[in-house]
Amino acid sequence: MTITDVTRSVYLDHAATTPTDSRVVEAMLPYFSEIYGNASSGHRQGQDAGRAVEDARETVARILNCKPAEIIFTSGGTESNNLALRGIVAGNSKNTSRIVSTPIEHDAVLKTLKQLETVYGVQRTLLPVSPEGMVDPEDLAAALSADTALVSIMTANNEVGTIQPIAQLATQAHERGLIFHTDAVQAAGQMPLDVKAMGVDMLTLSAHKFYGPKGVGVLYVREGVDLLPAQTGGSHEEGRRAGTVNTPAVAGLAKALQLVYDEYDERTAHYRHLRDQLIEGVLRCAPNARLTGHPEQRLPGHASFVFDGLDGNVLIMHLDMKGIAASSASACKTGNPEPSSVLLAVGVPYDAAFGGLRLTVGKDTTEADIEYAVSVLAATVEKLYRLQGMYK
Numbered sequence: 508m509t510i511t512d513v514t515r516s517v518y519l520d521h522a523a524t525t526p527t528d529s530r531v532v533e534a535m536l537p538y539f540s541e542i543y544g545n546a547s548s549g550h551r552q553g554q555d556a557g558r559a560v561e562d563a564r565e566t567v568a569r570i571l572n573c574k575p576a577e578i579i580f581t582s583g584g585t586e587s588n589n590l591a592l593r594g595i596v597a598g599n600s601k602n603t604s605r606i607v608s609t610p611i612e613h614d615a616v617l618k619t620l621k622q623l624e625t626v627y628g629v630q631r632t633l634l635p636v637s638p639e640g641m642v643d644p645e646d647l648a649a650a651l652s653a654d655t656a657l658v659s660i661m662t663a664n665n666e667v668g669t670i671q672p673i674a675q676l677a678t679q680a681h682e683r684g685l686i687f688h689t690d691a692v693q694a695a696g697q698m699p700l701d702v703k704a705m706g707v708d709m710l711t712l713s714a715h716k717f718y719g720p721k722g723v724g725v726l727y728v729r730e731g732v733d734l735l736p737a738q739t740g741g742s743h744e745e746g747r748r749a750g751t752v753n754t755p756a757v758a759g760l761a762k763a764l765q766l767v768y769d770e771y772d773e774r775t776a777h778y779r780h781l782r783d784q785l786i787e788g789v790l791r792c793a794p795n796a797r798l799t800g801h802p803e804q805r806l807p808g809h810a811s812f813v814f815d816g817l818d819g820n821v822l823i824m825h826l827d828m829k830g831i832a833a834s835s836a837s838a839c840k841t842g843n844p845e846p847s848s849v850l851l852a853v854g855v856p857y858d859a860a861f862g863g864l865r866l867t868v869g870k871d872t873t874e875a876d877i878e879y880a881v882s883v884l885a886a887t888v889e890k891l892y893r894l895q896g897m898y899k
């Protein structure tokens with residue numbers, strides 16, 4: 508193995524998306540052209556499709572430890588987050604007008620909050636986060652007021668991998684009778700997701716982050732939560748999300764979720780082993796690298812760094828030329844010349860916040876992949892620093 512081995516392909520961007528598991532593809536195939544009925548239709552073809560959707564709902568409910576009726580299928584994490592926030596605001600009978608969240612949420616939450624504020628006057632409070640990306644339950648308790656309608660805090664962060672103390676945070680909200688939503692898109696398959704143990708009222712999932720298909724997700728909504736549909740039309744999903752259900756995608760989501768939890772112990776041990784190899788290797792070989800996020804309370808497959816004085820986008824271009832797929836911040840921000848707002852929120856200085864690098868391992872990543880990535884990264888970082896020194 509050499510660092511000029513450009514034919515090599517090492518995918519270290521599993522937080523952006525994962526390849527669809529071949530067993531998932533197989534589970535989806537019958538629902539394209541064999542069992543193609545509309546799951547809402549009353550005839551046999553429709554009933555066959557409807558049964559597949561309800562089987563999928565039962566599988567997801569069993570894994571999340573909730574009732575099947577509490578599962579809404581959506582088009583993905585973005586829609587689930589929108590439905591949670593907009594649905595609560597629209598269904599709000601108490602005339603409360605504040606959502607408490609964090610500055611490190613995905614844009615599907617942050618931009619929704621911003622629009623709800625500018626267009627509908629719903630106030631937002633964004634809690635402080637520690638340098639490791641943690642939210643303190645006491646800060647949440649202090650921020651809750653009589654006008655709060657909802658708390659929304661992600662289970663694990665996509666850019667820095669930090670896992671939040673969700674059960675303690677949810678308790679704070681519940682002590683004041685408030686609803687707690689969590690975006691668990693990055694957490695699925697990497698940590699247990701039992702909605703009762705977590706104590707959450709709403710939870711977002713997206714299948715493509717756990718080896719399922721793209722464009723399908725889940726919003727768990729606890730029975731009794733007053734949610735008005737954000738999208739109106741047919742009475743699909745018990746009137747909570749209009750639109751013909753994507754039967755193949757839903758069948759694929761359920762199969763993928765079942766596989767990640769059936770194989771949970773092996774997969775997470777594998778992730779953890781490779782992640783630690785990666786972190787150790789990068790910090791040893793690249794002297795200017797700093798780990799971002801929490802050193803222990805982090806997703807098992809997630810490694811993230813800042814390189815002072817380097818541009819993360821330049822770095823990922825160089826890595827790509829050597830066959831390594833990485834991310835400078837979240838995938839949605841690739842190519843965006845703004846510094847990472849998550850890194851700024853955790854206190855990384857403005858200039859350094861351009862130098863983020865995220866490397867996320869998956870079930871098919873190998874030790875040899877990590878060795879290759881570390882050696883390429885070390886050589887690339889050294890070259891970029893040398894070049895910058897020359898041009899100063």
Ligand SMILES: Cc1ncc(COP(=O)(O)O)c(C=O)c1O
Pocket residue numbers: 522523582583584585586588613615661663664665690692693713714722723724837838
């Ligand atoms: C934390 C988080 N929430 C939401 C999303 C959006 O999910 P989707 O791509 O399914 O719309 C992502 C995707 O990157 C994410 O990382």
